[in-house]
Amino acid sequence: MTHSIKLTTGNTFPTTEATLLDGSFINLGQAHSGADWQMIVVYRGKHCPLCVRYLNLLEQYKTALMDIGVSVSAVSADSKQQLEDTMEKLTITYPIAYGLTEQQMKQLGLYISAPRSEQETDHNFAEPGLFIINEVGELQAVNISNTPFLRPELDVVVRGISFVRSQSDYPIRGTVAY
Template sequence: MIKPRTETPDLSINLLNGTQWTLSEQQPEHFTLVVVYRGKHCPVCKKYLETIQEHLDDFKSKGVNVVAISSDSKERANASYTDWDIADVPLGYDFPIEEARSWGLYISKGIKDEPEEFIEPAIFLIRPDRTLYASSIQTMPFARPKIVDLLKSIDFVIDKDYPARGEA
């Protein structure tokens, strides 16, 4: 588990647009939001990422860079990009399971039409200096922070210069 106010591991992941996204190269005004989603097989993830798409400009206006990543293969991630309404969400693929474990993420064994193993959802709100501000790590597809609530919280944090909590 990564404690708030401590440096996160660096993260580099290939994006569907043919570029590589690297956390240490991000220069947001306030935060980077890393959204880990389960993969193409997850209808809850579809809705979550589509909600992020709806509010992408809101994140940008608050100085928050957003990326969504999964352990899906390039082909499965491309199918998500094509089938879901997420045209502007930077989408990363092939997030290694072992690297996900170093972030404290939960891994599930696939059932039915799921991949053999995949990463359960999480969000990480990371300051420009790569220290963790907040995280929400799930063991299931549901119980994620609502995007509108997250945006309101970011407003509060910025306005009040509210410190990261949970570091003790």
């Protein structure tokens, strides 16, 4: 049995950098585009059609998220070439990064899978994760899955964040560590 790290909501989100296609770096936990909260979507990679569909669907919610002060970024462990190939299937305008390392995956508490074959991919990859970081850099909400078909519905996520942001005294949930 392996031991994995579990991030605790309410704690500072770890600095996690990844590379954009233009070669610049992005701090995944840092809001951008005028927002003060950040949503990070970790996807499995080029080999996952469910990921491509989810990333394209996320684009449809980008404006609603920005309206409530939440910027969006996505990342995978894919190589630059794999991300370039994936971009041919994506119609997105939010930042998407590549090169998430296995150490970073572990630091974020993500499930990690080995490829089933070389046709799938050539490296271990993260299973889906979704992180919401608030204006002070704390992990507000987290959803981690071990399989691509268990992901939060984006309309529910947007409504939930909107509710939390409208309540001045709504606490971060799940902060009792064990």
